[in-house]
Amino acid sequence: MKTELTISPQRINEIALSEHQAISEKTGAVVTFSGIVRGQEGESQISAINYESFDKMVEHQFKLIFSEISKHWPIESIRLVHRIGTIKVNEVSLWVEIIASHRKEAFAACQYLINEMKNRVPIWKTPIKR
Numbered sequence: 001m002k003t004e005l006t007i008s009p010q011r012i013n014e015i016a017l018s019e020h021q022a023i024s025e026k027t028g029a030v031v032t033f034s035g036i037v038r039g040q041e042g043e044s045q046i047s048a049i050n051y052e053s054f055d056k057m058v059e060h061q062f063k064l065i066f067s068e069i070s071k072h073w074p075i076e077s078i079r080l081v082h083r084i085g086t087i088k089v090n091e092v093s094l095w096v097e098i099i100a101s102h103r104k105e106a107f108a109a110c111q112y113l114i115n116e117m118k119n120r121v122p123i124w125k126t127p128i129k130r
Contacts, residue, residue: 001070002077005062007053007123009085012092022077022099029103031110035094037087041127048088054122058082061121065113073105078113082123 002022014034021030037049066078079097087093096113100106117123 001066001075003063003066004077004079005059006081007055007058007084008081009083012081012083012095014092014095017079017081017095017097021097022079024076026101027076027099028101029099029106031096031098031100031103031106033094033096033110033114034092035114037089037091037093039089044127045130046089046127047130048086048128049093050086050126050128051082051084051093052124052126053082053084057122062117065116065120068116069109069112072112073100073109075100075105075109078109080113084123086128 014032018032023030039045041049062080069075069078076099077097081095083093096110098106098110098113100109
């Protein structure tokens with residue numbers, strides 16, 4: 001399984017990422033997910049979220065999660081981009097792409113990845129109130 005992980009303060013260009021998919025003759029499904037900063041966090045209206053990360057541990061945890069995915073589903077590739085720094089409302093903070101032979105496995109792996117990321121990966125968010 002091919003994996004690519006990017007943690008960056010740069011804006012996520014979903015169009016450019018989608019134009020460079022690593023599909024093969026086995027590919028039957030490409031699932032992408034975009035996490036977008038919404039204007040409300042709990043009861044508070046916000047203007048942005050500041051994301052911080054512990055990069056070495058982020059990379060370690062994602063490698064573990066990617067390995068777990070490869071043991072459960074026949075995935076061809078995973079690409080994940082997570083922004084750090086201040087991201088305004090309606091901007092993309094997370095982009096995930098899962099390529100597999102079948103949609104069932106691609107969707108399951110994507111959901112697993114996002115759930116495990118939220119539980120285990122040391123990326124912290126601080127809402128910025130309006």
